[in-house]
Amino acid sequence: MSLLHAAVIFPFAAGFILAMLHRLFRNVHLGWAVLFVPLSLFIYFTSQISAVSERHAISGQIPWIPSLDIGFNLYLDGLSLLLALLISGIGILVVFYSIFYMSRTEALQRFYLYLLMFMGAMLGVVCSDNMIVLYGFWELTSITSFLLIAFHYKRKASTSGAQKSFLITVFGGFAMLAGFMLMYLMTGTFSIRATITEWGHIQDSPLFLPALVLILIGAFTKSAQFPFHIWLPDAMEAPTPVSAYLHSATMVKAGLYVVARFTPIFGGQGLWFWLVTGVGLLTLGYGSFLAVKKTDLKAILAYSTISQLGLIMSLFGIGSAALYFGYGDSSAVYTVAITAGLLHLFNHGTFKAALFMVVGIVDHERGTRDIRKLGGLAAFMPVTFSLALIGSLAMAGIPPFNGFLSKELFFQAMVQMTQLRIFGLGSWSIVFPVIAWLASVFTLIYALIIVFKTFLGRSRSELPAGKLHEAPAGLLIPPFVLCMLVIGFGLFPDLLSGSLIEPAMAAVLPSLLNGDERFDVHFSLWHGWTPELFMTIGVVVLGVMLYKLLPRWRNIYEHYPQGLTINNMYHVVLDNVQHYARKWTEAYMNGSVRNYLVYIFSFTVALLVYAFFRSGQNITWNVQEHAPFSFYEVVLLLTLIAAAVSIPFAKNRLSAVIMTGAVGYVVTLLFVLFRAPDLALTQMIVETVSVALFLLCFYHLPELQRGRSSRRYLTVNMIVAISVGIVMTLVALAASGTVSLDSISSFFLQEAYSSAGGKNVVNVLLVDFRGYDTLLEIMVLGVASLSIYSMINLNLEAKDLGARLKFRKKEERTDEEPELDDEADNTWKYGNRERSTLSWDTVPLQSNDVLLQTTTKVVVFIILTFAMHLFFAGHHNPGGGFIGGLVTAAALVLIALAFSTDTIRKALPIDFRSLTAIGLGIALLTGAGSLLFGAPFLSQTFGYFELPLLGETELATAMLFDLGVYLAVLGVTMTIILQIGEDR
Structure with a gap:
């Protein structure tokens, strides 16, 4: 096992250990012990920066199912490292923040177990080189996200939000799995790296485009792209540390990671370009427009996150067109988009996590996130106000913060798109920069809303001024560190270019480099009077004007019919599915065990009969060659039949149980005669325990009432019973007569001792050969x-x-004993009787x-x-x-x-x-x-x-x-x- 494997497994192991030993931390917050996990991971991944930047990728392989090319194979290149540093680095700050945010009276062992499992699952997603392993970790992120969102499970909003996120992201995961299966059918491998090398040979396959669409569905659902974005706002019911971690820096980036990872395979396709770019731009505009409407700070940040994810997605879509041109000057136009996407992916994690933490501070100290009840907090919370101002301006792309750098590159990529004609783009290319510019205007508006409506103006807080104060240092340190990164990477932008962004670009666009070539990646805060700078100035001017006039035009949101919203459609579909599923289920689940058995046996008989008809010519019925039987076997068989036939005619339940036990014990004796001691022992004990269970159940049941059953009732029972008997007899005859493959028993007899060290072949099968x-x-x-x-x-x-x-x-109703x-x-x-109210005691x-x-x-x-x-x-x-x-x-x-x-x-x-x-x-x-x-x-x-x-x-x-x-x-x-x- 490599250190990379240990890094991925470490959060899982630490989570389970801390969950079991959490009682040792009665006097200390459990988060202090958890903090060691992301800190260790961050140190490890930081130590790999120099090696990865020199193109020395870290890898490790553990075989799992070699025949299907499935193994726990991990690979750390520039793209994986960028995400791993976000996962572990922001993980440190989130855990530290949670120590002061989460009360020790809450179920912290559950909270940190889920959080560490999610951390390990995300590391597994970004480091997996095997598609099936990636899918396993992918779905684990959905499961742990569900558990974290529903942490306060007694709140209906929490469970509803968790259910919505789970249904949508798991649906996308199934679609992505189907896409992976199609990729395997085309290439014969689940390795992502191996598939990248085969991309030129599979593009003409009829399965190529379906695989492309299915994988994108998975990526769009996880990264909250339109129309799958509706789960993210409801997920804000999670505790603020969860929102800061999952829904700004990590989980929502998983879909972006998949798009970037599979760009070398699908990037040169027009369908990939249009879907990724189009959906990204639509999400960008839609999310930024709706964010202005919201009055809850977390809701504003939720739609802001949707918008920013759409921005990054659109950049990856535009950058994928570089593979259409191959290596050359034309592709350089599109590498700007990939550069911007990777840089903004990193920058967004810093300023958005800081903003979520600031909102958590406001909620924690003021008890509300409603901007209509806030205002004037800057006088009482100057540090929190400063942090909110830095994060909001970075999100709006205002200099000198890091968000300005990636936003300018975003504008540059959109402007350059108008100069080229590919994939039938034509004159429609002007739409790209227009949407980008308008979305940026709305981004500035909701950034100003966050700052001005919360911290400036007249105080609308219901708390008296004496109770308004700054948050404790423990809550301020994590967003302060993030804001320092926002400023530091804004003033010194080239710190990231060679160490993280360029290696990540090499992982996304490997075919554009020859040998030891590198992308020319350099960032600067001032790059002259360019069209994108004028676009930024326009954004500021129009954004401030619209913010000032907000009360005059905000009522446009009220004219949109709520019945046509995607969120409402989701609930209508879900409610109808549940309604009709309930009606259909109640139609056959009527509480009658007898009916359930009729359904099960009838379906089994029908399925087997159909199988016989389909394979009729290939079946040999063994009706003559039978083993010799002894007198004892005949006696036991007749006893078995007599006991079984007696059960339906038993006058009371005790007699029925005795007859049922007799059937089981006779079968035990048959196993003894057939020299199967393991089966005989198991059957005997199972029968003994089963009889005891039957007897214990009788204590809860009324006396057996035998009434006159209808003729139809008895006829159905008789037909089903006879059909099952006949069909199972035919199965036995067909199984003994039809031998299409050599028996595997000889293999187990030969290998049981030499390969597994056991002489009891049955036990060796159970714990070794078929231990799974x-x-x-x-x-x-x-x-x-x-x-x-x-x-x-x-x-x-x-x-x-x-x-x-x-x-x-x-x-x-009465004063007497009732x-x-x-x-x-x-x-x-x-x-x-001494208790004031009626109570139950165990008897x-x-x-x-x-x-x-x-x-x-x-x-x-x-x-x-x-x-x-x-x-x-x-x-x-x-x-x-x-x-x-x-x-x-x-x-x-x-x-x-x-x-x-x-x-x-x-x-x-x-x-x-x-x-x-x-x-x-x-x-x-x-x-x-x-x-x-x-x-x-x-x-x-x-x-x-x-x-x-x-x-x-x-x-x-x-x-x-x-x-x-x-x-x-x-x-x-x-x-x-x-x-x-x-x-x-």
């Missing part, structure tokens, strides 16, 4: 157990609330069977000893972590049945849900540990060692994985058992 299946299976089990836990708890809470309401209503219904009456009897199931209790005290130790034997012996003999966990759970279930579930809780004060998580964590860490040695995920190894007393002993990493499986299975089983085994 087992990992996903225990994850599914964990999710199922949590779902059962949540479902029962929610149901009990609903019953609790209903009984409370009924009791209180009856109590209000008559309750059955459920509430039980609660009254078991509850604590564990108990047994008074002395013989069972006495026997259990002995038998349980035998079962636990056997479970340990199964766990440790499983690699060479029947057993393993899965069956060991089940046997251990069976011992605990026996205790619960003999005594009570409360006995287990007192004897073993373990949170079995946490035990499940620990087991999953061990399994995941065991799989990830192989990455440290450059091996694919979940690779196992083993060796023989001389140990004291034990002599030569085999030690295998598979045992650690098996330990995770053991703990997860035990945790899952006991979570379900204990939850069902208790009543309220």
Whole structure:
């Protein structure tokens, strides 16, 4: 594993460690420990500047699925480094800011876990050289963004904003994944660098343009381009540190990064040029126009961010035309656009993050962001006012700040576009500088609104003057540092040209350089009386005039019909989808388990029958060649049939459970006869635990009522049952008769010991050859157990609330002891009468069977000893972590049945849900540990060692994985058992 891999993984590891150890920071803000993570990353990436600027890119490869060309491959060039420095550098300031912004009473462990996961995901996006890995990190940014936006999940606006951002960005992610798949079909590789070298051979492919459009959809959704921009304003419900980090400096730049990264592949295409440039300019104008309308400071910054992202996107679109000309003087016109785009990408991160922090300070100190309730704060908050003024003027492109440099280059690129005729542009090229100039005018207007409406004029704050004061130094330092960068890079612009911008340009336009050539990148604050300078003067003059006249023309926003807004269309579509989905679901989800089984079995039968018809000529039905059968097998088979047929005719549920258990135990005996001890053990324990679960469930159910079912009801049941039986019989005959491939059993028999060090082929399959299946299976089990836990708890809470309401209503009607219904009456009897209101107490199931209790005290130790034997012996003999966990759970279930579930809780004060998580964590860490040695995920190894007393002993990493499986299975089983085994 390279240092670059360690840098990407570091935030994830640090986040989980700090989340588990957060209780150690009771007297210290958790952010101080978190601050070390981005600081370390920033130091590492800063140390790579000299190497990257000299064209010595940093790379590292860890194979994952070599057959599909999927690997954890990372690559750090100029473009990646520019973004990585933004992610880590602004990450330092955001974490420092959050220490003073976020109260220690909030769930800081969650906040910083999500923030660090997002930081790692963003680093993964900008450093990935493999498209599938990039997509994985891409979607992880959407997930962590969702969690951060919904951090205050009790607010409806927070959850609604999080949902909107998640739906839109994940939709874009799916589109981008489809584009990556098309790229793979054209090139046979997921490597971005390898695809760049193949761009000349794939442009004539019919899949090229669809891939281009799909990848752009993903980029547009993430970078809030029109019409996908609607998620960004609602995302401002996130805490201010999140807005300053995700929605100004990092996440919204991911789409821009993808456009820049794939420019060498698609840049010479007219469709790429028109889509990227057109959507960017439309977003630029639309965002700046709407920002003036808003009265919430965060909303103004949200639409400002949309506008600025459109500006950068349009520059990347114009710059992509350089690849149309190839190497030469003509391409130099368009390299200005790429230079401006990269410079503004960096500059925007500095001044916009500072402005978000300033708005957070105003909100934190004044309790509002509404400019209609602010004003005159400069007298009380002079430092905050100064920072807001610097950030706003930089955003408006006023000298001597860094925003002026990139805005002038932006104007220069737009003006130069009018001089060339490409992609059918013609005389329409004049539209480009016009839109750019008008959008800049509105940018100045909302920048003046932020400063003047908030800090100057008459104070409209409801707080008395005595309570108005400057923010604490901890909140001022981060925006102060950013504003110093804004001024420093404005006065000394060439500090960035050779170290960051030029290497990034070389990564975006590699084909324009020959050998060791470099782009001529130089910035200066004064570059003469140029057309773009006159455009800036015009922006200032007209912008100030329109700001002064704002009350006279601002009512134009009221004439736009709200029903036609994209935001309203989104809600209409979402509401209709939810409405019709609910109606459709309610049509077949009517609460009848029998109906659900009919749907499932009918669909399965139909699917299999269709498969038979499609493959009819290729199927050989094995109806003659069968293995010899013994007398015992015949007896067991007849017993199995008799037990199964008896279940529908059982007169009570207990008889049905006994018959169901008999079916399972007969199958266990069949496994024994067929010499499958692992399957027999698993089947036996599963049946035992299942019977116990059935019995525990009966405690909650009424008596079985058998009425006269309709003829139609019974006919449907009979048809479905017979169809399933016939089809599954045909499947068995077809499977045994149709052999199109050689059996893989011989491979596993030969390689189980030599490659995995285990003699028990079944266990080796579970923990080594197909360990991924087992990992996903225990994850599914964990999710199922949590779902059962949540479902029962929610149901009990609903019953609790209903009984409370009924009791209180009856109590209000009479002064005597109320008559309750059955459920509430039980609660009254078991509850604590000394409490002022009705409460629920846990009533564990108990047994008074002395013989069972006495026997259990002995038998349980035998079962636990056997479970340990199964766990440790499983690699060479029947057993393993899965069956060991089940046997251990069976011992605990026996205790619960003999005594009570409360006995287990007192004897073993373990949170079995946490035990499940620990087991999953061990399994995941065991799989990830192989990455440290450059091996694919979940690779196992083993060796023989001389140990004291034990002599030569085999030690295998598979045992650690098996330990995770053991703990997860035990945790899952006991979570379900204990939850069902208790009543309220």
